[in-house]
Amino acid sequence: MKYVSTRGQAPALGLSAAIATGLAPDGGLYTPQSLPRFMPEDFAGRESIADIAAHLLKPFFTGDALAAELPAICAEAFTFPAPLHALSTPDDQVLELFHGPTAAFKDFGARFLAACMRRLRHDEAKPLTIIVATSGDTGAAVGAAFAGMPGFRVAILYPDGRVSPRQAHQLGCFGGNVRALRVAGSFDDCQRLVKQALADEALRAQAPLGSANSISLGRLLPQMAYYAQAALAHWRAHEAKLHFVVPTGNLGNAVACVLARACGLPIGAIALATNANRVIPDFFAGADYAPQPSRATLANAMDVGAPSNFERLVWLYPDAAQLRREFVAQTVDDEAIRTTISTRYAQYGEVFCPHTATAVHVLERLRSDGAQGNWAVVSTAHPAKFEGIVEPLIGTSVAVPTSLAELLDRPAHAEALANDYAALRNMLRS
Numbered sequence: 258m259k260y261v262s263t264r265g266q267a268p269a270l271g272l273s274a275a276i277a278t279g280l281a282p283d284g285g286l287y288t289p290q291s292l293p294r295f296m297p298e299d300f301a302g303r304e305s306i307a308d309i310a311a312h313l314l315k316p317f318f319t320g321d322a323l324a325a326e327l328p329a330i331c332a333e334a335f336t337f338p339a340p341l342h343a344l345s346t347p348d349d350q351v352l353e354l355f356h357g358p359t360a361a362f363k364d365f366g367a368r369f370l371a372a373c374m375r376r377l378r379h380d381e382a383k384p385l386t387i388i389v390a391t392s393g394d395t396g397a398a399v400g401a402a403f404a405g406m407p408g409f410r411v412a413i414l415y416p417d418g419r420v421s422p423r424q425a426h427q428l429g430c431f432g433g434n435v436r437a438l439r440v441a442g443s444f445d446d447c448q449r450l451v452k453q454a455l456a457d458e459a460l461r462a463q464a465p466l467g468s469a470n471s472i473s474l475g476r477l478l479p480q481m482a483y484y485a486q487a488a489l490a491h492w493r494a495h496e497a498k499l500h501f502v503v504p505t506g507n508l509g510n511a512v513a514c515v516l517a518r519a520c521g522l523p524i525g526a527i528a529l530a531t532n533a534n535r536v537i538p539d540f541f542a543g544a545d546y547a548p549q550p551s552r553a554t555l556a557n558a559m560d561v562g563a564p565s566n567f568e569r570l571v572w573l574y575p576d577a578a579q580l581r582r583e584f585v586a587q588t589v590d591d592e593a594i595r596t597t598i599s600t601r602y603a604q605y606g607e608v609f610c611p612h613t614a615t616a617v618h619v620l621e622r623l624r625s626d627g628a629q630g631n632w633a634v635v636s637t638a639h640p641a642k643f644e645g646i647v648e649p650l651i652g653t654s655v656a657v658p659t660s661l662a663e664l665l666d667r668p669a670h671a672e673a674l675a676n677d678y679a680a681l682r683n684m685l686r687s
């Protein structure tokens with residue numbers, strides 16, 4: 258399988274090279290040149306995510322140096338479940354993606370990427386520093402995935418004071434080869450600093466850098482696996498397609514769902530739920546695509562004004578009118594996030610994180626507009642990660658899952674970093 262740039266002006270690459278390159282030289286995103294086509298029966302006898310992933314991703318690895326390693330990579334990455342549970346409202350389910358080490362769905366992609374990159378390093382003299390900007394969850398997942406891995410370092414940049422206290426603790430708790438840098442600035446500032454470092458050839462010659470942002474194929478492709486597992490389980494039980502509502506920021510999670518459907522998995526409708534950052538819903542309502550500065554909301558991991566994976570959607574559906582017919586997209590403001598969290602708890606005892614609540618709210622709207630069939634809300638983080646928002650709304654405490662509790666029990670340390678590229682450059686050279 259070759260990977261081509263969404264902008265069509267860069268040479269096609271194999272998978273390993275595309276993962277190592279990150280952003281294509283023409284500024285585009287790497288996308289599979291063609292998509293395999295599966296039938297549900299092709300997965301007969303495969304139940305675990307690791308088994309399903311090894312089969313689903315095989316064509317994506319064909320001809321690559323990592324092809325023979327794929328089953329081992331899947332076994333190493335997919336070590337925790339993605340259960341599908343019934344909700345209290347009829348025919349509604351929730352796909353829980355927060356059972357990994359850092360209690361958010363980004364553990365799936367980060368662990369798979371780390372398992373790939375580990376195999377692509379061949380005792381080079383200098384360690385590779387994975388540099389990542391985070392609004393909270395990505396940094397923790399990447400830190401956890403690479404912590405203690407020989408040959409790698411991680412530098413996490415996050416906006417000081419703008420992540421939840423538990424997110425901040427997680428980012429600083431790894432130590433060893435993982436450095437947490439709290440930047441006196443916004444998430445956009447962090448992202449700008451990371452881009453500057455990745456574009457600094459002189460720096461990279463001294464201190465090799467790698468990226469792990471949401472455009473990485475090493476994160477995108479494995480995310481198809483949990484959609485495949487959930488849709489196949491539903492298909493086997495009901496002979497019906499499962500519809501999904503996906504909480505959306507950079508569209509990485511949603512594009513994985515789109516790719517899984519395009520590969521023939523029994524997925525029906527896909528609805529995108531955003532917070533008040535409404536570039537995507539506005540586009541689907543007929544406006545031109547118009548990136549905006551991001552706005553701070555209760556669902557902070559989705560505070561994205563210029564969703565980076567939008568280019569992949571357009572590449573898959575070049576005709577805007579057709580693209581608009583393929584998906585539903587709706588915006589949910591903070592007020593509705595709050596109401597959803599408090600009402601679902603009061604009525605049904607269900608507890609959701611603010612990101613998941615956007616999707617729950619969109620499903621409630623779709624149902625009241627007459628949507629039929631079986632729907633699954635995608636739950637992207639455990640509510641205990643956002644206890645400062647959730648607990649006052651439900652009036653009780655949220656139990657902390659064991660893996661998260663382990664991280665929170667460790668001491669944490671973050672280094673202060675000025676919002677200044679020279680400061681970052683010095684730090685990376687040291």
Ligand SMILES: *Cc1c(COP(=O)(O)O)cnc(C)c1O
Pocket residue numbers: 361362363394395471504505506507508509510511558559612613637638
């Ligand atoms: C990253 C994140 C999202 C958004 O996912 P994208 O792939 O950027 O669309 C949603 N919810 C949580 C909890 C996240 O960490």
